[in-house]
Each structure stands twice: as structure tokens, then as C-alpha cells.
Amino acid sequence: MATRTTFLAERLFDGGGGAAATDRLVHVDEGRILAIEPAEGRRPANAITVPILAPGFIDLQINGAGDALFNDTPDARTIATIAAAARKGGTAHLLPTYITAPGTGFTQALAAVGDAVRAGVPGILGVHLEGPFLSPARPGIHPPDAIRPLTAPDCDLICDAAPLMRLVTLAPERQDPALLKRLIASGVRVFAGHSEASDAQMAAAADAGLIGATHLFNAMPPLAGRQPGIVGAVLTEPGLFAGIIADAIHVAPRNLSLAARLMPERLCLVTDAMPTLAGKNTQFTLMGRPIRLVGNRLEGTDGTLAGAHLSMIEAVRNMMALADVSPGRAIAMASANPARALGLERELGAISPGYRASMTLLDDSFAVRQVMVDGRLFAAAD
Numbered sequence: 001m002a003t004r005t006t007f008l009a010e011r012l013f014d015g016g017g018g019a020a021a022t023d024r025l026v027h028v029d030e031g032r033i034l035a036i037e038p039a040e041g042r043r044p045a046n047a048i049t050v051p052i053l054a055p056g057f058i059d060l061q062i063n064g065a066g067d068a069l070f071n072d073t074p075d076a077r078t079i080a081t082i083a084a085a086a087r088k089g090g091t092a093h094l095l096p097t098y099i100t101a102p103g104t105g106f107t108q109a110l111a112a113v114g115d116a117v118r119a120g121v122p123g124i125l126g127v128h129l130e131g132p133f134l135s136p137a138r139p140g141i142h143p144p145d146a147i148r149p150l151t152a153p154d155c156d157l158i159c160d161a162a163p164l165m166r167l168v169t170l171a172p173e174r175q176d177p178a179l180l181k182r183l184i185a186s187g188v189r190v191f192a193g194h195s196e197a198s199d200a201q202m203a204a205a206a207d208a209g210l211i212g213a214t215h216l217f218n219a220m221p222p223l224a225g226r227q228p229g230i231v232g233a234v235l236t237e238p239g240l241f242a243g244i245i246a247d248a249i250h251v252a253p254r255n256l257s258l259a260a261r262l263m264p265e266r267l268c269l270v271t272d273a274m275p276t277l278a279g280k281n282t283q284f285t286l287m288g289r290p291i292r293l294v295g296n297r298l299e300g301t302d303g304t305l306a307g308a309h310l311s312m313i314e315a316v317r318n319m320m321a322l323a324d325v326s327p328g329r330a331i332a333m334a335s336a337n338p339a340r341a342l343g344l345e346r347e348l349g350a351i352s353p354g355y356r357a358s359m360t361l362l363d364d365s366f367a368v369r370q371v372m373v374d375g376r377l378f379a380a381a382d
Contacts, residue, residue: 002363002379003032004027004048004117005027005028005029005048005357005375005377006025006026006027006028006044006046007025007026007028007047007048007049007053007359007361008023008024008025008043008044008047008048008049008050008379009021009023009024009025009026009050009052009053010022010050010051010052011051011052011053011352012022012026012051012052012053012069012223012351012352013037013052013054013327013328014055014075014192014333014334014350014352014372015055015264015331015332015336015339015349015351015352016328016332016336016350016351017264017286017326017328017329017331017332017336018328019085019326019328020052020327020328021228022037022039022380023032023038023039023040024037024039024053025037025038025044025047025255026287026351026359028314028357028372028375029375030375031356031357031374031376032261032354032355032356032357032375033133033351033352033353033354033356033357033376034305034307034353035288035353036352036353037352038287040072040318043135044102044264044342047327048061048361049243049321050362050369051362051363051364052092052361052362052363052364052366053350053351053359053361053362053379054331054335054351054359054360054361054362054369055332055335055336055348055349055350055358056091056092056123056334056335056349056358056359056360056371056372056373057091057092057093057269057274057312057313057338057349057360058091058092058093058094058125058212058268058334058338058339058342059086059093059094059166059270059271059312059333059335059338060094060095060243060270060272060338060341060342061095061097061128061130061214061243061271061272062082062086062091062094062095062097062271062286063070063097063099063182063272063273063274064082064224064271064273064274064277064307065081065082065083065085065273065274065275065277065278065279066069066081066082066084066275066277066278066279067275067279067280067284068081068082068275068285068288069094069274069275069279070082070098070109070112070273071099071101071192071209071287072245073113073131073202074098074108074109074111074268075112075115076115076116076119076121078111078112078275079096079113079116079121079124080119080121080137082094082096082115082124083121083122083124085277085278085279086123086251086271086273086277086278086312087123087312087368087373087378087380088278088311088368088380089277089278089311089312089314089368090311090312090313090334090360090362090368090371090380091123091134091271091272091311091312091360091371092123092358092359092360092371092372092373093124093125093358094123094124095123095125095127095128095166095167095245095372096112096113096116096124096127096128097127097128097129097130097272098128099127099130099131099134099141099142099148099287100130100131100134100139100142100143100147100287100381101131101132101143101146101287102132102143102145102146103146104157104261105152106132106157107157108130108338109127109129110127110157110161110164111369112127112130113126113127113326114161114164115166116165117273121371122373122376122378123358123374125166125342126164126165126166126167127162127164127165128166128167128168128169129167129168129253130142130169130194131146131147131169131170131194132146132147132148132150133147133149133154133168133171133174133216133236134147134169134170134171134193134194134195134205135147135171135194135195135196135314137196138171138194138195138196138216138219138220139194139219139290140194140219140304141286141291141300141304141305141307142194142287143287143288143307144288146194146287146315147187147194149174149176150170150175150176150177150179150180150183151179152179154179155179155182155183155346158183158186159171159182159183159188160242162187162188163184163187166188166189166190166342167188167190167191168183168188168189168190168191168316169190169191169192169193170190170191170192170193170195171192171194171195171196171197172190172192172195172201172204173195173196173197173201173204174195177204177208177279179356180205180208180210180243181209184208184209185208185209185301186266188338189211189272189341189342189343190205190209190210190211190213191210191211191212191213191214191241191242191243192205192212192213192214192220192230192257193213193214193215193219194214194219194220195219195220195230196220196221196229196231197220197230197233198227198229199227199228199229199232199233199242199293201231201376202229202230202237202267203233203334206233206237206239206240210240210317210344211239211240211241212225212234212240212241212242212243212244212266212341212380213230213233213234213240213241213242213252214242214243215233215243215244215245215250215253215270215272216231216242216243216251216259216338216350217231217244217250217251218236218245218250218251218305221373223235224305225353226353234266234278235258235259235263236262236297237264238266239261239266240261240266241267241337241340241341242263242266242267242302243267243268243269243270244256244267244268244269245270245271245272245308245309245310245315246269246310246315246318246319246322246323247308247314247315247318248310248318248322249280249296249305249308250272250305250308253322253323256318256319256322256323257322257323257325259323260323260325260329260333262334263323264297264332265336265340266331266336266337266340267333267337267339268313268333268334268337268341269312269315269319269330269333269334269338269362270338270372271308271310271311271312271315272307272310273307273308273310273311274291274306274307274308274309276293276298276299276309277309277310278311278339278357280340285325286300286306286307289301289306291306292363293309295310296310296369297309298340301370305355311369312334313360313366314370315331315334316331316334316366316367317331318331319333320366330350331365332373332382335348335349335350335360336349336350337349356374356375357372357375358372358374359363359371359372360372367379
């Protein structure tokens with residue numbers, strides 16, 4: 001149950017991307033941020049002192065954590081396990097991500113998220129459906145025989161499930177334009193991913209309402225002189241967001257830096273995490289394929305990347321250390337930017353009066369201490 005809480009933030013990053021304010025009292029009541037004021041030397045006896053207070057991190061793409069995989073057992077219990085494990089890395093809110101499965105297997109994911117929300121699992125914003133409406137030319141670790149175009153019955157199922165269906169990743173060049181428009185008109189956010197879309201095809205999809213790309217630079221053609229493709233479109237089009245996996249495995253540090261410089265307010269850090277995150281096992285099976293953790297790299301037997309072994313706070317620290325991104329901007333990429341991508345910028349992604357009280361509490365070394373989700377405070381280990 002949400003209770004009244006006061007934080008004394010030695011450094012407060014409000015989500016705007018700038019430098020931290022110092023010594024601020026943040027008052028929380030009934031799951032909302034009530035007020036923020038300078039401490040001016042005051043240290044209320046009941047205040048929780050926090051070295052660094054940041055908006056709650058929002059992970060748009062997480063497949064599993066805590067030895068649980070959403071595709072394996074798509075139910076509310078699995079979602080609760082993933083959410084609890086993700087909080088160890090500072091995640092307050094997330095989209096459980098269901099990848100390509102045969103037929104209409106994604107309906108299980110929709111039902112599971114609905115059950116989790118009704119059960120009060122903290123931090124669940126909806127589901128991210130990554131596939132099966134992808135390009136067979138860019139399957140990545142997704143099972144190629146299950147990849148297919150979007151159909152009218154699929155559209156019926158997904159549109160009826162809005163707003164639980166928050167985000168769909170698809171290959172826009174493989175879809176019926178009318179169905180794509182209908183999907184977007186229902187309120188579903190649509191990203192391009194596992195796609196070979198040309199610059200012209202991306203422009204047409206953006207005109208229809210597509211708003212971004214999934215795991216920028218991965219499962220898409222590279223930027224070329226005469227073929228900007230998805231990468232060129234996302235880097236230069238002001239209306240497009242992008243998720244990016246900042247583990248220095250999926251994307252080279254120079255490309256992390258390039259994306260951060262060109263789209264500082266549109267780049268969203270994601271984990272693309274798998275069961276090994278905050279788990280005990282170093283191997284698991286994904287759609288019948290054995291996956292193993294080698295160092296910090298998750299791969300199939302053929303070496304194909306299979307998600308990531310990454311937490312949100314690690315992604316934030318990597319952007320600071322590897323891409324020369326300021327702390328305030330890196331934090332915004334984990335909070336304010338994904339909130340905007342989901343259309344939730346008036347309630348999440350910032351520490352401001354009236355916003356939902358979802359915050360990530362850090363120490364001076366940017367390690368996670370606690371996470372608050374809608375006024376409920378969790379230890380990172382919970």
C-alpha cells in the first residue's frame with residue numbers, strides 16, 4: 001500500500017536530462033509526488049536520505065529475468081518474477097516482451113499481462129509483442145518458421161487488447177498498409193524491427209504512425225551511403241524513437257555515442273534481458289534452441305546473439321563510461337525518453353509534482369539501493 005514518504009535527495013535528477021539539483025526534499029503521498037522543495041539545511045527525522053534520486057527506469061524490452069522467461073510460461077507469476085528481478089537493476093516499470101511464436105501464441109501473453117495488472121503486480125505497463133510479424137530475412141534468434149505477415153484476425157485480437165498491447169515490433173515493409181494503419185489507430189505503439197525496410201518504406205510507415213525502431217543497429221541493414229534504411233531514418237527523423245542495447249556487445253561504443261549525440265531525447269535504453277539477468281542459471285532454452293551465457297554474451301549454438309545479459313543501471317553506466325553521455329542525459333534515456341515513446345510523459349519519466357511516485361534510488365557510485373513503484377518502496381533485493 002502506498003504511504004506518505006519524504007526523501008532527502010542529495011542529488012536529484014528530474015528526468016530533463018540536465019545536471020542534478022542538490023539537497024531537495026521530495027514528498028510522496030498516495031502514490032504521487034506531492035511536492036519538491038529545497039532542503040535549506042533541514043533534515044526531517046522521517047526523511048529517507050538518498051545520494052542520488054532519479055525517475056523510475058522504464059524498460060521497453062525485457063524477455064525474462066530471475067530464471068524466468070516470458071515465452072516459456074506466459075502467466076502472471078512469471079511476470080511478477082521478471083519484474084522483481086528487474087528491480088535489482090533499477091527498473092520500476094516494464095513491458096514484458098513476448099517474441100515470435102507459432103500462430104496466435106501471443107494471445108497467451110495478452111492474457112498474462114491482463115492477469116498481472118488485475119493482480120496488482122507492480123510496474124507492469126502492458127506487453128511488448130516482438131514478432132511474429134517480422135522479415136524472414138532478419139530473424140535473429142526468432143524461429144524463422146513462425147515469422148509471418150500481420151493478418152486481419154491478428155489485427156482484431158491486438159486492437160481489442162489495447163491498451164494492454166503497448167508496443168508491437170514488426171517489419172513495416174512486410175505488412176498490408178491498411179492493417180498497419182488500423183493497428184496504429186487503435187492506440188498501439190509500433191516500432192520497426194527485424195526488418196529490411198528502405199528509407200522510403202520507413203517514411204511511409206512513419207506517415208502511417210510508426211514511431212520508432214527496436215534495438216537500433218541490430219537485426220536491420222547497416223547505414224550505407226545510398227541506402228539510409230532504418231538506421232538513417234531513425235537517426236535523422238525528429239519524430240522517431242529507438243531502443244538501444246547498451247552492453248557494448250550488441251552496439252559498439254562509437255555507435256552508442258553517435259546515437260546519443262543525434263537523438264538525445266529519443267534514444268531509449270532497453271535491456272532485451274533474458275532469464276540469466278539476476279538469475280542463477282547460465283543456460284536456458286528459447287523456443288527449443290539452447291542458449292548459453294558466455295562472459296556477458298548470450299548466444300545460440302551457432303553464435304547468434306539471443307537477447308542480452310544486461311540491467312538498466314548497467315546500461316546507464318555504460319552510456320556514461322563508453323559513450324561520454326552525462327549522468328542526467330543517461331538517466332533520461334532510461335526514464336523520460338521511454339515514457340515519451342509510450343505516450344506516458346505526463347505521468348512517468350520525471351520527478352515532478354503530480355507525477356506517479358516511481359523513482360530509482362542510487363548511491364554515489366550509481367548502484368541501485370531501492371526502487372519506488374507508484375509509492376511502494378522495494379529494496380533492490382526484493
